Amino acid sequence: MSEAASARDRLTADRAAGLGLGLGLGPLEPMLRAWLPAQRWFAGKGRTIGRLRTISAAELLPPGSAAGLLHLLLDVDGDCYQLLLGIRPSPLPPALAPALIGRAEQGPYAGLAVYEGLGDPRLASLLLERLRSPGTLGPLRFDRDPAAVIPEAPTPRPLSGEQTNSSLIYGDSYILKIFRRVGPGVNPDLELPRALAAAGCARVPAPVAWYEAELPGSEPLTLGVLQPYLRGSDDGWQLALHRLRTGADFTAEAHALGRATAEVHSALAGALPTVALGPEQTARLAAGMTARLAATAREVPALRPYEAGLRGAFDALAASRGTGVSAQRIHGDLHLGQTLRTTDGSWALIDFEGEPARPLADRRRPEPAVRDIAGILRSFDYAARSHRPFAPAWADDCRAAFCEGYARTTGRDPREDPVLLRAYETDKAVYEARYESRHRPDWLHVPMAAIRRLSEPQRPPSHRTQLPAPGSPTLHPKPPRRPLA
Numbered sequence: 509m510s511e512a513a514s515a516r517d518r519l520t521a522d523r524a525a526g527l528g529l530g531l532g533l534g535p536l537e538p539m540l541r542a543w544l545p546a547q548r549w550f551a552g553k554g555r556t557i558g559r560l561r562t563i564s565a566a567e568l569l570p571p572g573s574a575a576g577l578l579h580l581l582l583d584v585d586g587d588c589y590q591l592l593l594g595i596r597p598s599p600l601p602p603a604l605a606p607a608l609i610g611r612a613e614q615g616p617y618a619g620l621a622v623y624e625g626l627g628d629p630r631l632a633s634l635l636l637e638r639l640r641s642p643g644t645l646g647p648l649r650f651d652r653d654p655a656a657v658i659p660e661a662p663t664p665r666p667l668s669g670e671q672t673n674s675s676l677i678y679g680d681s682y683i684l685k686i687f688r689r690v691g692p693g694v695n696p697d698l699e700l701p702r703a704l705a706a707a708g709c710a711r712v713p714a715p716v717a718w719y720e721a722e723l724p725g726s727e728p729l730t731l732g733v734l735q736p737y738l739r740g741s742d743d744g745w746q747l748a749l750h751r752l753r754t755g756a757d758f759t760a761e762a763h764a765l766g767r768a769t770a771e772v773h774s775a776l777a778g779a780l781p782t783v784a785l786g787p788e789q790t791a792r793l794a795a796g797m798t799a800r801l802a803a804t805a806r807e808v809p810a811l812r813p814y815e816a817g818l819r820g821a822f823d824a825l826a827a828s829r830g831t832g833v834s835a836q837r838i839h840g841d842l843h844l845g846q847t848l849r850t851t852d853g854s855w856a857l858i859d860f861e862g863e864p865a866r867p868l869a870d871r872r873r874p875e876p877a878v879r880d881i882a883g884i885l886r887s888f889d890y891a892a893r894s895h896r897p898f899a900p901a902w903a904d905d906c907r908a909a910f911c912e913g914y915a916r917t918t919g920r921d922p923r924e925d926p927v928l929l930r931a932y933e934t935d936k937a938v939y940e941a942r943y944e945s946r947h948r949p950d951w952l953h954v955p956m957a958a959i960r961r962l963s964e965p966q967r968p969p970s971h972r973t974q975l976p977a978p979g980s981p982t983l984h985p986k987p988p989r990r991p992l993a
């Protein structure tokens with residue numbers, strides 16, 4: 509960055525510090541209190557906000573006759589959230605009207621409209637420009653892969669649809685994910701794709717630029733990651749639903765996805781530390797699952813009648829004494845919505861953030877790879893249950909094909925350790941019950957169906973809706989109808 513640019517950055521950062529936002533949020537506070545709980549990415553939905561204060565404020569662009577861009581990190585009842593606010597003369601142009609948060613009556617922005625800045629192409633372009641030219645602005649540090657060529661000014665658009673964070677797509681070439689709830693320490697969604705890229709694994713789009721906050725006395729907080737946009741790819745979840753609707757087979761894709769997942773797991777195990785689990789660690793894993801179950805049962809009344817039955821899966825894991833299980837860095841929240849089938853027909857995995865509600869330190873801990881496998885197996889069940897009528901055989905076939913694909917690459921079929929797999933599937937279904945009850949109560953019935961099944965005492969498999977036990981004839985189902993990738 510040039511000296512003039514860095515002097516300008518210091519100026520804007522100093523101006524932001526002097527905005528009167530230092531302790532409280534001043535005139536912005538009432539409007540943000542009303543606006544935050546309505547955001548899809550806000551984790552405290554349904555709660556009245558107690559503490560709301562500024563952690564850092566930096567003007568990426570001071571407002572003048574045109575839009576300004578204010579970057580905020582807010583402490584909302586102990587959670588840290590990232591906001592990018594547009595500030596413009598009021599009224600907003602019609603295209604931006606739905607993004608309005610409020611009009612500042614006093615303070616440095618008196619008379620100006622404050623709005624969600626990401627939908628404003630001018631501000632979205634400014635953010636990309638920052639990422640193209642590394643440097644700092646107040647607490648913000650912008651960084652990039654020096655080898656990457658990031659084009660100038662591709663047209664930005666916000667990604668529409670359900671999301672935990674917020675993303676901007678630039679000219680269908682790059683996608684910038686802006687993390688909303690952030691914490692100290694590198695986000696695994698930056699850490700793991702970078703490690704995979706360095707290891708030569710092409711199953712994950714490699715980060716080309718990122719930005720962080722450097723706050724006194726804290727590890728840097730990852731705030732955003734820019735990656736190549738896999739244009740024309742199909743989201744695995746949508747693809748699966750489409751196949752179900754048209755009565756079409758998905759086992760070839762499930763098999764190829766098993767292989768892709770196994771490749772990513774092998775690359776992660778090669779690039780980052782692994783740990784062999786002994787009986788003590790396995791018992792600790794099982795205790796963690798049991799504790800999560802108890803906490804979820806307190807929060808989700810529908811789960812309570814099944815709590816004792818579900819605990820059986822975790823007790824069995826503790827009793828198994830964990831021989832031969834190894835833990836490694838994994839995806840952490842793998843489901844069909846985190847997979848993309850690219851235009852050349854291969855699978856890519858995205859969103860390595862882990863389960864968004866878990867503390868970052870937990871999400872960065874090595875875990876058995878079967879946790880990801882359980883996530884995908886649950887996802888086939890989700891897809892089959894979203895279909896009317898419920899299609900259990902479709903899900904069973906996909907589950908079997910996925911495990912076979914995984915085994916083809918690693919030499920180990922996940923179903924060979926049914927106790928471990930069942931414990932992780934149960935843990936995932938419990939997580940889903942809490943996730944759905946918090947975010948999509950209309951979907952709660954989907955994990956509840958699995959919870960009912962998983963809470964039943966284990967019987968030898970007698971029909972196709974059961975996960976086949978190792979050695980049973982259904983372990984090696986008929987070959988898929990189409991050639992496998």
Ligand SMILES: Nc1ncnc2c1ncn2[C@@H]1O[C@H](COP(=O)(O)OP(=O)(O)O)[C@@H](O)[C@H]1O
Nearest residue numbers: 671672673674683713736737738743845858859
């Ligand atoms: N590299 C990419 N190429 C194409 N589409 C992508 C890419 N990364 C993400 N997406 C799309 O954006 C959506 C949201 O991304 P994701 O990383 O899952 O965000 P979140 O954590 O907010 O849910 C994905 O479901 C996918 O459709």
Ligand SMILES: O=P(O)(O)O[C@H]1O[C@H](CO)[C@@H](O[C@H]2O[C@H](CO)[C@@H](O)[C@H](O)[C@H]2O)[C@H](O)[C@H]1O
Nearest residue numbers: 671672841843844845863864886887890940943
């Ligand atoms: O926002 P993320 O993609 O990181 O993940 C969260 O939201 C997912 C839903 O969007 C949720 O996934 C659950 O629903 C999916 C269908 O929409 C299904 O395919 C998954 O199997 C099921 O877990 C995910 O659990 C949550 O962390």
